[in-house]
Amino acid sequence: MGKNExxxxxxxxxxxxxxxxxVNTFRLEFTNEEEAGGFSFNAGQFGEYSVFGxxxxxxxxxxxxxxxxxxxxxxxxxxxxxKALAAREVGDTIGFRGPYGNVFPIGDWKGKSLLFVSGxxxxxxxxxxxxxxxxxxxxxKDITIVYGARSVQDLVYKKELEEWRxxxxxxxxxxxxxxxxxxxxxxxxxxxxxxxEKAAPASADTIALLCGPPIMIKLTLPVLSALGFSPxxxxxxxxxxxxxxxxxxxxxxxxxxxxxxxxxxxxxxxxDELPAEY
Amino acid sequence: MxxxxxxxxxxxxxxxxxxxxxxxxxAPVDKSGAIVFDEISSYGQVASGYIQTTLSAKEAVLPxxxxxLRFRSEGKGVVFEEESNKALPTVVFGLRPCDARSLSVVSAxxxxxxxxxxxxxxxxxxxxxxxxxxxxxxxxxxxxxxxxPGDTTGSDLLLTRIDDAVFLAEIITEKGESIxxxxxxxxxxxxxVDKNSHCAKVSRYFDLEELxxxxxxxxxSPVWDGQSLRCLGCGTCSFxxxxxxxxxxxxxxxxxxxxxLRCWDSCGFAQFTLHTSGxxxxxxxxxxxxxxxxxxxxxxxxxxxxxGCVGCGRCSRACPVDMNLLQHIQEILEAx
Numbered sequence: 340m341g342k343n344e345x346x347x348x349x350x351x352x353x354x355x356x357x358x359x360x361x362v363n364t365f366r367l368e369f370t371n372e373e374e375a376g377g378f379s380f381n382a383g384q385f386g387e388y389s390v391f392g393x394x395x396x397x398x399x400x401x402x403x404x405x406x407x408x409x410x411x412x413x414x415x416x417x418x419x420x421x422k423a424l425a426a427r428e429v430g431d432t433i434g435f436r437g438p439y440g441n442v443f444p445i446g447d448w449k450g451k452s453l454l455f456v457s458g459x460x461x462x463x464x465x466x467x468x469x470x471x472x473x474x475x476x477x478x479x480k481d482i483t484i485v486y487g488a489r490s491v492q493d494l495v496y497k498k499e500l501e502e503w504r505x506x507x508x509x510x511x512x513x514x515x516x517x518x519x520x521x522x523x524x525x526x527x528x529x530x531x532x533x534x535x536e537k538a539a540p541a542s543a544d545t546i547a548l549l550c551g552p553p554i555m556i557k558l559t560l561p562v563l564s565a566l567g568f569s570p571x572x573x574x575x576x577x578x579x580x581x582x583x584x585x586x587x588x589x590x591x592x593x594x595x596x597x598x599x600x601x602x603x604x605x606x607x608x609x610x611d612e613l614p615a616e617y
Numbered sequence: 618m619x620x621x622x623x624x625x626x627x628x629x630x631x632x633x634x635x636x637x638x639x640x641x642x643x644a645p646v647d648k649s650g651a652i653v654f655d656e657i658s659s660y661g662q663v664a665s666g667y668i669q670t671t672l673s674a675k676e677a678v679l680p681x682x683x684x685x686l687r688f689r690s691e692g693k694g695v696v697f698e699e700e701s702n703k704a705l706p707t708v709v710f711g712l713r714p715c716d717a718r719s720l721s722v723v724s725a726x727x728x729x730x731x732x733x734x735x736x737x738x739x740x741x742x743x744x745x746x747x748x749x750x751x752x753x754x755x756x757x758x759x760x761x762x763x764x765x766p767g768d769t770t771g772s773d774l775l776l777t778r779i780d781d782a783v784f785l786a787e788i789i790t791e792k793g794e795s796i797x798x799x800x801x802x803x804x805x806x807x808x809x810v811d812k813n814s815h816c817a818k819v820s821r822y823f824d825l826e827e828l829x830x831x832x833x834x835x836x837x838s839p840v841w842d843g844q845s846l847r848c849l850g851c852g853t854c855s856f857x858x859x860x861x862x863x864x865x866x867x868x869x870x871x872x873x874x875x876x877x878l879r880c881w882d883s884c885g886f887a888q889f890t891l892h893t894s895g896x897x898x899x900x901x902x903x904x905x906x907x908x909x910x911x912x913x914x915x916x917x918x919x920x921x922x923x924x925g926c927v928g929c930g931r932c933s934r935a936c937p938v939d940m941n942l943l944q945h946i947q948e949i950l951e952a953x
Binding site for chain 1: 685686688690692693695697700726727729730731732733735737738775836862863864865866867868870875877879882884889891892893894896898899902906908911912915916919920
């Protein structure tokens with residue numbers, strides 16, 4: 340019989356970072372060295388993570404392909420599988436199959452500036468690209484990150500945000516929704532689209548990457564457009580419900596595309612052509 | 618294509634040869650009024666007089682649920698065991714030409730990009746002996762979607778009853794040839810036979826290409842909400858469909874042991890596309906009905922090169938609220 344694509348790699352949880360009270364980042368290492376050696380991925384790809392006996396859940400690979408030997412995923416405790424996943428400890432075994440889907444065409448962006456715009460739990464798919472770009476820093480001009488969350492508590496990757504803020508060659512703007520600030524908060528207070536409008540990053544020779552909740556996307560697109568970004572230069576990842584990840588189970592089907600195999604990375608020029616079923 | 622004849626009375630002997638050759642035979646049997654494919658040991662068990670089987674022969678290659686992974690927890694680790702999901706050497710006897718065609722749609726979905734070993738091995742191990750339709754009913758529309766009551770596409774061997782006691786046997790593939798060669802003496806070379814005169818007449822109700830051309834512009838048409846107002850979202854249409862392939866993946870455990878199952882699913886269910894966040898891209902039944910039609914008649918012809926419908930009529934026969942696919946397609950073609 341041919342390869343059973345549903346058989347996952349067995350991964351050991353090497354490290355757990357509590358990002359917020361209900362969001363964790365897992366660092367996963369291959370239990371089989373041969374499999375580790377044969378594994379590679381690119382920024383934008385995702386996988387199916389499984390807790391045996393509970394099921395599988397779909398998340399992006401949140402670590403950069405430039406960091407070898409492990410992958411990371413960041414997830415919110417929300418459904419059956421993510422609740423079971425969050426109950427796992429360092430040293431436990433979980434399953435991972437992938438990488439699936441298309442990639443951010445980072446190679447095509449050499450010499451350009453990058454603008455990352457993200458909200459809440461949608462930073463993980465961009466964090467992969469951010470670290471990838473930072474590890475190849477000389478390939479890009481300006482790197483600007485605009486990231487917001489409902490409250491200070493809801494910001495993910497807090498340690499990394501501080502690390503990025505300390506770097507002289509990144510412009511990082513963080514914001515929280517009004518009422519979500521703490522007395523110590525030194526960032527912006529306001530919604531991402533407004534903060535982005537005020538920051539007014541240049542659009543010339545710049546690729547924008549936009550990931551966030553639907554309402555944030557809806558309100559941010561006009562701002563990017565007013566700043567001069569064309570839909571073909573704004574990238575996102577779609578997150579339709581998936582089961583198989585390989586274009587067969589049918590549930591991520593949008594028009595003639597399957598988000599799992601034709602995406603998840605799309606430009607807004609492509610998204611505009613899709614039926615609104617995402 | 619070689620044309621032979623076989624006496625109806627010789628089928629029992631043919632079945633004996635097939636079974637002693639190591640193949641099980643699945644054929645339509647009457648189970649309390651439902652005509653379903655089941656393993657038989659004698660030709661006498663095969664149901665007769667039905668126009669269409671209640672369930673399709675799809676289960677022979679895509680079971681309603683099947684094991685795709687078997688695992689066992691050991692301390693902090695996990696060990697995989699061999700899945701109990703074998704492709705048994707099988708002959709499916711008595712499936713209609715529409716069902717035989719549908720299996721090529723199923724195969725195309727599971728071969729694309731990541732070939733599925735479970736579906737592939739079942740298809741490889743299965744021989745399809747179709748039986749042409751002598752009768753049709755008002756739900757049948759195979760000729761509108763490229764098939765026909767005597768269509769040979771997909772079958773390995775196609776039998777057409779040309780006389781009370783005689784079947785015409787068309788040998789379509791090598792697999793079909795291998796069945797005939799098991800019992801060469803039961804077959805005689807066929808003379809000139811007008812096969813079509815022994816097949817049902819199924820009107821051509823609509824133009825599949827025209828439907829495919831119209832659909833992309835009809836995404837926002839009010840027709841979907843109108844047609845699906847009475848839809849219960851029960852999923853029966855998918856369950857009986859010979860070319861529906863969408864599935865769910867579920868785990869089952871018994872202590873430290875567990876299995877992962879691939880289970881039939883339906884785009885008609887609200888949960889099919891429900892995100893964990895609560896967001897649902899198809900939050901109302903009209904959008905789910907639209908997906909069913911779009912997927913079968915617009916997206917699949919574009920992506921796979923063939924429609925996801927073979928005109929068997931099962932969805933309409935089985936629908937508890939009498940949604941009729943053929944009528945709905947005609948409405949779609951007439952909508953503004």
